[in-house]
Amino acid sequence: MIALTLAEVAEAVGAALPHAAEGTVTGVTLDSRGVSAGDLFVAVAGERVDGHDYLDAAAAAGAVAALTSRPGGPLPALVVEDTVAALGRLAALVHGRLAAAGLTTLGITGSSGKTSTKDLLGQVLATAGPTVSPPGSYNNDIGLPLTVLSADADTRYLVLEMGARGIGHIARLCAVARPDVGVVLNVGSAHLGEFGSADVIAQAKGELVEALPESGTAVLNADDPRVAGMAPRTRARVVTTGRSAGADVRATAVALDDAARARFTLVAGGEEHPVALQVVGEHQVANALSAAGAALAAGMTPAAVAAALSAAQPRSRWRMEVTRRPDGVTVVNDAYNANPESMRAALAALAGLAGTRRVAVLGGMAELGADAVAEHERLGRDAVAAGVDLVVAVGPDAVGIATGATAAGAREGDGAVSVPDRVAARELLSEVLVPGDVVLVKASRSHGLELLAADLLTAGAGA
Numbered sequence: 001m002i003a004l005t006l007a008e009v010a011e012a013v014g015a016a017l018p019h020a021a022e023g024t025v026t027g028v029t030l031d032s033r034g035v036s037a038g039d040l041f042v043a044v045a046g047e048r049v050d051g052h053d054y055l056d057a058a059a060a061a062g063a064v065a066a067l068t069s070r071p072g073g074p075l076p077a078l079v080v081e082d083t084v085a086a087l088g089r090l091a092a093l094v095h096g097r098l099a100a101a102g103l104t105t106l107g108i109t110g111s112s113g114k115t116s117t118k119d120l121l122g123q124v125l126a127t128a129g130p131t132v133s134p135p136g137s138y139n140n141d142i143g144l145p146l147t148v149l150s151a152d153a154d155t156r157y158l159v160l161e162m163g164a165r166g167i168g169h170i171a172r173l174c175a176v177a178r179p180d181v182g183v184v185l186n187v188g189s190a191h192l193g194e195f196g197s198a199d200v201i202a203q204a205k206g207e208l209v210e211a212l213p214e215s216g217t218a219v220l221n222a223d224d225p226r227v228a229g230m231a232p233r234t235r236a237r238v239v240t241t242g243r244s245a246g247a248d249v250r251a252t253a254v255a256l257d258d259a260a261r262a263r264f265t266l267v268a269g270g271e272e273h274p275v276a277l278q279v280v281g282e283h284q285v286a287n288a289l290s291a292a293g294a295a296l297a298a299g300m301t302p303a304a305v306a307a308a309l310s311a312a313q314p315r316s317r318w319r320m321e322v323t324r325r326p327d328g329v330t331v332v333n334d335a336y337n338a339n340p341e342s343m344r345a346a347l348a349a350l351a352g353l354a355g356t357r358r359v360a361v362l363g364g365m366a367e368l369g370a371d372a373v374a375e376h377e378r379l380g381r382d383a384v385a386a387g388v389d390l391v392v393a394v395g396p397d398a399v400g401i402a403t404g405a406t407a408a409g410a411r412e413g414d415g416a417v418s419v420p421d422r423v424a425a426r427e428l429l430s431e432v433l434v435p436g437d438v439v440l441v442k443a444s445r446s447h448g449l450e451l452l453a454a455d456l457l458t459a460g461a462g463a
Contacts, residue, residue, distance in 0.1 A: 001025075001027050001028065001094065001149050001150060001152060002094060002097065002098070002151075002152055002153055003024050003025065003026050004025045004093075004094075005022075005023070005024055005025070006021055006022055006023045006024070006025060006064065006065055006076065007022075008093075009025050009078065009090060010078050012089055012092075012093040013067060013078055013086035013087075013089050013090050014080060014086065014089065015067070015078035015079055015080050015086070016078075016079070017078070018076040018077060018078075021065065021076035023038075023064040023065065023076075024038060024064070025038065025039070025040045025064055025065065026038035026039070027039040027040070027149075028040045028087070028090070028146065028149045029041060030042045030043075030044055030051060030142065030146075032051070032054035032057040032058045032061065033057075035058045035061035035062060035063050036061070036062060037061075037062030037064075038064050039058075039061075039062070039063045039064065040063065040064065040065055040066070040067060040078075040090075041054075041055070041058035041063040041065070041066045041067070041075065042066070042067045042083055042086075042087055043055065043066055043067065043068045043069070043083055044083055044142070045069065045083075051083075052068060052069070052070065052073070055068075055074060055075055056073075056074055058075065059073075059074040059075045063075055064076075065077070065078060066078070067080065067083050067086055069081065069082065069083050084141050084142055085141075087141075087142065087145045087146075088141060088145050088175075088176045090145070090149070091144070091145035091146075091148040091149050091176050091177065092175065092176045092177070094148060094151070095148050095151075095158075095176065095177040095178075098151055098152075098155065098158070099178070101153065102156070103151065103155060103156065103157075103158055104156065104157050104158070104180050104181070104299075105157075105158045105160065105177055105178065105179045105180050106121065106125075106157065106158070106159050106160065106179060106180065106181040106182075106183065106297075106298065107160045107161075107162050107173075107177075107179035107181070107182050107183065107208055108121070108159070108160070108161050108162065108182075108183040108185065108290070109161075109162040109163070109164065109182075109183070109184055109185070109205050109208050110184055110185025110186045110187070110188075110205065110221075110227075111185070111187055111201060111205075111339065111341065112185070112188055112339060112341050112342040113185045113186065113283070113286065113287045113290075113342075114137070114139060114161045114162075114185065115136070115137050115139075115161060115316050115319065115336075116279065116284065116287050116316070116319055117185060117287040117288075117291050118159055118160075118161045119133070119135070119312070119314070119315035119316055120279070120284075120287060120288055120309065120312050121133065121159050121290075121291040121294050121295060122157075122159045122315075123308065123311070123312040123313070123315070124291055124295045124300070124305055124308040124309060124312060125156075125157040125159065125295055125298060125300070126157075127300075127304065127307075127308045127311075128156070128157070128298070128299070128300050128304070129156030129157060130154050130155050130156050130157070131155070131156065131157040131158075131159065132147065132150055132151045132155050132158050132159065133157075133158075133159035134146075134147050134150065135315050135316045135317075136317070137161060137163070137316070137336075138161060139160075139163035140163055141172070141173070144160055144161070144173050144176060144177065145176055147160055148160070148176065148177050157298060158177070160173075160177055160179065162208060164204045164205065164207075165194050166195070166204065167200070167203060167207075168204075169204065169207075170204060170205065170207040170208050170211075171207040171210070171211060174207065174208065174211035175211075178212075178213070179208065179212060179216065180212070180213070180215075180216045180217070180298075181212075181216060181217045181218075181219060181294050181297045181298060182208040182209050182212050182216065182217070182218050182219065182234075182236070183290050183291075183294050184205055184206070184208060184218070184219070184221065184227045184230060185221055185224075185227070185286070185287070185290055186221055186224045186227060186286075187201050187202045187205060187224060187226040187227060188201075188339055188341040188342075194367055194369075198226065199226070201226075202226040202227070202229070202230070205227075205230075206230040206233050209230050209231075209233055209234035209236065210233050210234060212234050212235065212236035213235070213236065214235040215236070216234075216236035216237070217236055217237045217238075217239055217294075217297035218230070218231070218236045218237070218238045218239070219239050219240075219241060219290055219293035219294050219297060220238060220239070220240050220241070221240075221241055221242055221286065221289075221290065222240035222242035222244050222246065222247040223242035223243060223244055223247075223286065224242075228240065237297075239293045239297060240293075241286075241289040241290050241292070241293040242286070242289060243285075248268065248293070249266070249267070249268040249289055249292050249293040249296065250267045250268075250289065251264040251265065251266065251267070251275075251285050251288075251289055252264065252265045252267055252272075253265045254282065254285055256282060256352045258353075259322070259353065259354070260280050260281055260349045260350075260352030260353045261276070261277050261278060261280055262275075262277045262282050262284055262285045262288075263275065263276045263277070264285055266289075266292060266302060266306045266309070268292065268293075268296060268302045268305075269296065269301075269302050271302040271303065273302055273303050273305075273306035273307075274306065274310075275288065275306045275309050275310050276310045277309065277310065277312070278310070278311070278312060278313050279312070279313075279320065280314075280320040280322055280332070280349050280353075281320055281346070281348065281349030281352070282345075282348055282352065283345035283348065283349070288309050291309065292305045292306075292309065295308070316336070317336070317450075318333050318334065318335050318336035318450045318453070319334060319336050320332060320333075320334045320349060321333040321334070321453075323457055325456075325457065325459075327435055328435030328436055329433050329434070329435060329436075329437050329438075329439065329456075330353065330355060330437070330438040330439065331439050331453055331456045331457055332346075332349070332350060332353070332438065332439065332440045332441065333441055333450060333453035333454075334346045334349075334441065334442045335363075335441050335442055335443055335445075335449040335450040335452070335453055336450070337444055337445045338362075338363070338365050338442050338443050338444045339365055339368075340365065340368075340375050340378070340379065342442075343365065343379050343382070343442060344379075344382055344386075346440055346442050347360060347382060347383055347386040347388065348386060349440075350388065350438060350440040351386045351387050351388075353438045354438075355436055355437060355438035356434075356437065357389045357390070357434070357436065357437045358387060358389050358390075358437075358438050359388070359389065359390045359391075359392065359429075359432075359433070359437055359438065359439045359440070360383050360388045360390070360391050360392070360439075360440045360442075361392040361394060361425060361429070361439060361440065361441045361442075361449070361452065362379065362391065362392070362393055362394065362401050362440075362442055362443060363393075363395050363397070363398050363442070363444065363447035363449045364395055364397025364398045364444060364447055365379070365397075365443070365444050366397075366444040366445075366446050372400075373400055376398060376399075376400030376401050376403075376404065377400040377401070377404035377407070379400075379401050379404060380393070380400065380401040380402060380403060380405035380406070380407070380408065380410075380416065381404045381405065381407065381408040382404075383401070383404075383405055383410075384405050384408035384409055384410050385408065390414070390416070390417075390432070391405040391410060391416040391417070392417055392418075392419060392425055392428065392429070393405075393416070393417070393418040393419070394419055394421065394422060394424075394425045394443065394447070394449065394452070395419075395420065395421060395422075395443075395447060396420070397447070399418050401418075402416045402417060403418075422448070422449065422451060422452045425452055426452060426455045426456070429456060429459075430459055433456075441453040
């Protein structure tokens with residue numbers, strides 16, 4: 001973070017500066033356990049934890065002040081009505097200064113693949129200059145400002161992930177940090193229950209390209225009609241990505257190795273270069289193309305982009321993490337989140353992994369609204385069509401997955417089974433898994449199946 005005086009911070013957030021308070025803010029955190037000397041501690045009142053209860057701990061760790069929604073405490077308090085909104089205002093100040101000094105900001109949104117694409121793009125850009133692109137999904141009103149605030153005067157590229165749960169959300173994030181390059185990956189079923197329709201999702205995702213300046217670049221997926229249809233909504237230059245022949249940045253000769261990692265030829269700017277991805281799944285080709293389009297827009301050459309994509313490693317946890325146990329069972333932990341599109345992509349990746357038997361351990365998909373029952377049953381049918389040998393549906397929300405699988409021809413019991421919870425799933429799998437099996441674990445984040453994946457790895461550790 002660039003250093004700011006306490007007076008500058010107070011002005012940015014719209015708070016009165018406490019009498020005689022002075023000092024320099026060199027970092028911002030919401031976690032009292034991570035406070036360093038010189039930090040501004042932001043007290044956020046959450047559903048389970050209220051940051052105001054940890055002001056003493058923040059003070060003891062060396063915080064210089066606190067951003068709070070009520071007065072009092074051991075630290076100079078910058079009191080505002082809404083500390084999250086104030087955090088955004090502080091990030092906007094910092095971003096404005098960095099942008100004026102030459103920072104290039106790249107924003108990414110889409111129904112699925114945001115974090116994977118952000119991870120790829122961050123690693124690609126890092127080969128061209130100092131880059132900020134944090135691990136994980138820092139894509140909301142708290143995570144995005146914290147990402148911005150982690151940039152400093154040496155940062156050349158800032159990669160931001162932008163999520164949305166309603167109209168206006170992405171526009172608000174863009175007001176904190178206006179991107180120079182905006183990437184829209186896809187429009188799918190994630191949060192369909194909240195948005196109501198795919199068209200409304202597209203309206204929300206398109207707020208990113210609407211925020212771009214005329215001098216910017218919109219990177220749009222040509223293979224998704226709703227994304228391609230966003231082109232008239234921006235003043236910026238449009239670059240299309242995809243496998244279609246008309247895409248500006250495209251992939252040809254796509255093939256998978258035995259570890260389900262894609263190889264392809266990157267075609268861009270009249271050049272062709274080989275790419276060998278280190279991340280798992282054919283769906284990563286689309287993510288890599290979007291990252292390539294963004295990096296090219298930021299000034300990199302096609303050859304440099306292809307080389308960097310080939311070197312990029314999996315970065316964020318619980319996204320197609322492939323681990324082979326000592327006993328020969330392979331566990332694929334893709335349990336961070338799920339929607340129908342990402343589930344099908346994961347099943348396709350499972351089908352591409354070398355193994356004697358493929359097992360899909362699937363939990364419920366959240367926020368699908370009225371389509372939830374039909375989508376879960378469809379997923380069971382898709383699993384059978386993908387060649388899954390055993391479907392294990394975990395939890396009451398996932399029962400339809402087993403129903404769909406049996407309707408598609410899987411034998412109930414040894415081809416498709418429904419279990420009530422993670423413990424039951426672990427017990428079942430401990431009995432049926434044998435060397436050579438490849439096990440995919442995936443569900444919406446709220447179901448916590450990453451814990452089951454960890455259980456499976458622990459179970460095989462002593463083999």
